[in-house]
Amino acid sequence: MAINRRNLLRAAGLGASLAALGSGTGCVPEVPAAQPPAGQVDWVALRQRSSGTLNLPSDSGYATAKLAYNPSFDTRQPAAIAQCATASDVQACVDAAASAKIPVAARSGGHSYGGYSTPDNGLVVDLGGMSGVEVKADGTAVIGAGTRLMDVYSALAQSGRCLPAGSCPTVGIAGLTLGGGVGVLAGKYGLTCDNLVSAQVVTADGMLRTASATSEPDLFWALRGGGGGNFGIVTSFTFQTVAAPQLAVFQVRFPAGSLTDVLGAWQAFTASAPDEFWSTLGISAGSPPTCRINGCYVGSESEMNGLLDKLVAAIKTQPSNRYSLTKDYLSAMMYFGGCANYSVERCRPNWNGGGVLGRESFTASSRVLTKPLSDPSRLTALLTGREGMDILLDSLSGAPSRIGAKDTAFPYRGALATAQIYVGATTPDARSAVNEVRDRLGDLTGNTAFVNYIDPDLSNWGSAYYGDNAPRLHGIAAHYDPDGVFTFDQSASKI
Numbered sequence: 309m310a311i312n313r314r315n316l317l318r319a320a321g322l323g324a325s326l327a328a329l330g331s332g333t334g335c336v337p338e339v340p341a342a343q344p345p346a347g348q349v350d351w352v353a354l355r356q357r358s359s360g361t362l363n364l365p366s367d368s369g370y371a372t373a374k375l376a377y378n379p380s381f382d383t384r385q386p387a388a389i390a391q392c393a394t395a396s397d398v399q400a401c402v403d404a405a406a407s408a409k410i411p412v413a414a415r416s417g418g419h420s421y422g423g424y425s426t427p428d429n430g431l432v433v434d435l436g437g438m439s440g441v442e443v444k445a446d447g448t449a450v451i452g453a454g455t456r457l458m459d460v461y462s463a464l465a466q467s468g469r470c471l472p473a474g475s476c477p478t479v480g481i482a483g484l485t486l487g488g489g490v491g492v493l494a495g496k497y498g499l500t501c502d503n504l505v506s507a508q509v510v511t512a513d514g515m516l517r518t519a520s521a522t523s524e525p526d527l528f529w530a531l532r533g534g535g536g537g538n539f540g541i542v543t544s545f546t547f548q549t550v551a552a553p554q555l556a557v558f559q560v561r562f563p564a565g566s567l568t569d570v571l572g573a574w575q576a577f578t579a580s581a582p583d584e585f586w587s588t589l590g591i592s593a594g595s596p597p598t599c600r601i602n603g604c605y606v607g608s609e610s611e612m613n614g615l616l617d618k619l620v621a622a623i624k625t626q627p628s629n630r631y632s633l634t635k636d637y638l639s640a641m642m643y644f645g646g647c648a649n650y651s652v653e654r655c656r657p658n659w660n661g662g663g664v665l666g667r668e669s670f671t672a673s674s675r676v677l678t679k680p681l682s683d684p685s686r687l688t689a690l691l692t693g694r695e696g697m698d699i700l701l702d703s704l705s706g707a708p709s710r711i712g713a714k715d716t717a718f719p720y721r722g723a724l725a726t727a728q729i730y731v732g733a734t735t736p737d738a739r740s741a742v743n744e745v746r747d748r749l750g751d752l753t754g755n756t757a758f759v760n761y762i763d764p765d766l767s768n769w770g771s772a773y774y775g776d777n778a779p780r781l782h783g784i785a786a787h788y789d790p791d792g793v794f795t796f797d798q799s800a801s802k803i
Contacts, residue, residue: 348408348410349387349388349404349405349407349408349410349431350404351364351388353404354390354400354401354404357400358390358392358393358397358400358401359393359394359396359397360390360391360392360393360394360397360437361373361390361391362388362389362390362391363388363389363390363391364387364388365385365387365388370389372659372660373389373391373432373434373660374386374389374426374432375418375659375660375667376415376418376419376420376423376425376426376667377417377418377419377478377657377667377668378419378421378423378667378668378669378670378734379667379668379669379734380423380669380670380671380734381423381426384423384426384427384428385428385429386426386427386428386429386430386431386432387410387429387430387431388431388432389431389432389434390431390432390433390434391434391436391437392433392434392435392437392438393437393438394438395438395508395510395516395543395544398433398435398438398510398541398543399510399514399515399516401431401433402433402510402511402512402514402540402541402793403514404431405430405431405793406512406514406791406793410429410430410431411427411428411429411430411431411795411796412427412430412431412433412793412794413425413426413427413430413431413432413433413537413794413796414433414435414453414482414536414537414541414542415432415433415434415435415436415480416435416436416453416454416455416456416480416481416482416483416536417456417457417478417479417480417481417482417483417484418480419476419478419479419480419483420483420536420762421672421760421761421762421763422762422763422764422797422798423764424537424762424796424797424798425483425536425537427796433541434454435452435453435454435480435482435541435543436454436480436660437454438452438453438454438543438544439452439454439455439456439459440452440455440463441455441459441460441463441464443463443464443467443469443549447469447548447549447550448505448546448547448548448549449463449464449469449471449546449547449549450544450545450546451481451544451545451546451547452543452544453480453481453482453541453542453543453544453545454480454482455480455481456477456478456479456480456481456656456657456661457473457474457476457477457478457479457480457481457484457641457645458477458478458641458642458645458647458652458655458656459652459656460473460481461473461477461637461638461641461642462638462652464549464552464637465552465636465637465638468551468552469549469550469551469552470493470497470549470550470551470552470553470637471497471500471503471547471549471550472489472491472492472493472494472496472497472498472499472500472503473485473489473491473493473500474489474490474491474500475491475492475641475644475645476645477641477642477645477646477647477655477656477665478656478657478661478665481500481545482536482542482545483536483760484500484760485500485501485504485531485532485545486501486531486533486534486535486536486537486538486542487501487533487535487536487718487758487759487760487762488500488501488532488533488718488758488759488760489501489760490702490704490726490758490760492586492603492604492640492641492644493586493604493606494586494703494704494706494707494708495581495582495583495584495585495586495703495705495706495707495708496553496583496584496586496606496706496707497550497707498707498708498711499533499708499718500547501531501532501533501716501718502532502707502708502711502716503547503548503549504528504531504532504545504546504547505520505546505547505548506518506519506520506523506528506545506546507519507520507528507531507542507544507545507546508542508543508544508545509524509527509531509539509540509541509542509543510540510541510542510543511527511539511540511788511789512540512788512789512790512791512793512794516543517540519531526784526787527539527540527784527788529716529717529780529784530717530780530781530784530785530800531717532716532717532718533716533717533718533719533759533777534717534759534774534777534781534784534800535717535759535760535762535773535800537794537796537799538781538785538794538799538800538801539784539785539788539789539794539800540788540789540794552636552637552638553606553607553637554606554607554608554634554636555604555605555606555607555634555635555636555637555640556604556605556607556608556609556611556612556632556633556634556635557602557603557604557605557632557633557635557640557643557644558601558602558603558604558605558612558613558616558630558631558632558633559600559601559602559629559630559631560600560601560616560619560620560627560629560630561598561599561600561627561628561629561630562598562599562600562601562623562625562627562628563598563625563626563628564594564596564597564598565596566599566623566625567591567596567597567598567599567684567687567688567691568684568685568688569623569624569625570589570599570601570623570625571589571591571599571681571684571687571688572684573619573622573623573624574587574589574601574619574623574701575677575680575681575684575724576622576680577618577619577622578703578705578724578725579680579705579724580705581615581703581705581706582615582706583606583706583707584605584606584607584611585603585605585612585615586603586604586605586703586706587601587602587603587703588601588602588603588700588701588702588703589601589700589701589725590602590698590699590700590701591687591691591698591699591700591701592697592698593691593692593693593694593695593696593697593698593699594691594692594693594694594695595692595693596688596692597688597691597692601619602644603703604635604640604644608634609632609633609634612632613632616630616632638652642655646665647665650663650664668732669732669733669734670730670731670732670733670734671730671731671733671734671738671739671742672728672729672730672731672742672761672763673728673729673742673743673745673746673757673761673763673765673766674726674727674728674729674746674757674758674761674763675726675727675729675746675749675750675753675756675757675758676704676720676723676725676726676727676753676756676757676758677701677723677724677725677726677727677753677756678720678722678723678724678753678754678756679723679724680724681752681753686752687699687749687752690745690748690749691745694741694745696731696732696733696738697729697730697731697741697742697745698729698730698731699727699728699729699730699745699749700727700728700730701725701726701727702725702726702728703724703725704720704722704723704724704725704726705724705725708721709721709722709723713775713776713777714776714777714780717774717777717780717781719774719775719776719777720756720758720775723756726758726761727749727753728758728761729742729745729746729749730742739765743765746763746766755768755771755772756772756775757769757772757773758773759773759774762798764797764798766798769798770782770798770802770803773798774803778803779803781800781803782800782801782803784800785799785800785801785803786801789801
């Protein structure tokens with residue numbers, strides 16, 4: 309009897325119980341296939357159906373395959389990690405997990421701050437093998453969902469093209485895009501999700517769909533800022549790109565004790581800065597806190613320095629250090645990624661990419677400054693006396709602000725900046741400190757947060773991540789995933 313594995317996995321995920329009945333001719337009925345207990349996947353069948361590699365806890369590759377960027381999630385024990393090679397592999401995984409009703413989570417770069425890409429007793433769909441960049445004649449680029457940013461930048465630069473995206477070279481393009489995608493070129497070219505033309509998505513029913521402005525438009529809307537893992541598993545993206553520009557980069561450091569003045573002037577300058585100028589204000593807690601401004605400019609170094617002169621004059625405090633450099637597109641992206649002294653090949657993860665970049669233990673959360681803080685001294689006071697904590701304020705002004713708050717799922721159009729709260733440790737004390745600063749900063753910003761810095765401890769997270777877009781996201785999740793295949797603690801289905 310021929311058995312269609314796809315239908316079996318859809319129906320039960322566990323094997324089949326089909327028997328040929330005797331017809332009175334002396335034929336012996338077939339013995340029903342053995343069924344694993346409810347809640348378990350038929351891993352043998354999934355392995356046979358997949359062209360990639362399936363790693364079970366008993367396999368030698370499991371320990372490495374399950375590693376995410378943050379070592380604090382090393383104690384998680386997924387039921388399996390499927391290293392997919394094709395969209396069909398992803399469909400097989402979704403079918404199997406849905407039928408067995410076990411958690412399933414996509415992984416692109418493995419940077420999920422909440423560890424949701426490494427579910428205990430669930431199936432990790434690792435897209436790392438589905439990488440690659442193809443630049444089309446019309447300037448669009450088709451990028452596999454498992455492609456890391458370093459490889460995105462390198463491939464685009466070879467074709468003289470550019471895509472605005474994040475600064476960390478080991479981040480995956482998928483998670484970055486689906487949460488919005490703030491990066492050093494956002495002021496000029498918008499968020500990463502603003503440049504998305506279409507996406508190939510495996511939804512909860514195992515179908516491979518094309519989401520675009522004209523095909524599955526609600527799903528396309530949700531994928532642009534609605535967060536990773538909520539509506540399906542994206543297998544590839546098509547982006548519009550622009551010609552790779554000339555860039556200038558800079559850093560300006562200020563003496564200890566000047567944070568209040570720097571923050572006040574930076575807020576006013578950033579709100580009205582030209583699109584070509586993007587910056588981040590980095591603040592290190594201490595007694596007193598210290599700060600620096602990093603950024604880039606789409607144009608010449610001399611033009612950028614003219615703008616910096618105006619910013620420094622507004623601060624009324626002379627920097628303790630200042631420098632600027634002219635860079636091409638790829639060199640600038642490597643500079644911001646901490647890879648200025650590395651080759652592209654070395655600027656990859658050392659645990660699964662053959663490079664030299666290591667993993668990092670950290671605890672983090674976020675807020676969003678929808679407008680300038682009315683009293684910058686309150687942030688200075690909040691960080692005074694603390695140690696080992698940084699807050700990074702990344703500008704959202706410019707191109708991102710000229711898209712309507714409801715035109716995509718990303719709600720913070722017109723906001724001043726995202727605020728990432730970061731401690732390079734995963735101890736209970738670190739978690740407590742981050743939570744305290746998050747909550748007290750929330751007193752100044754309101755209930756806001758950036759879903760790409762997802763925080764499992766955040767209260768009222770639905771409205772914090774998505775604002776007024778939360779109800780529509782919930783409805784789209786219910787439509788495409790009525791049985792909650794992609795449900796996790798902070799999924800859109802739980803808003």
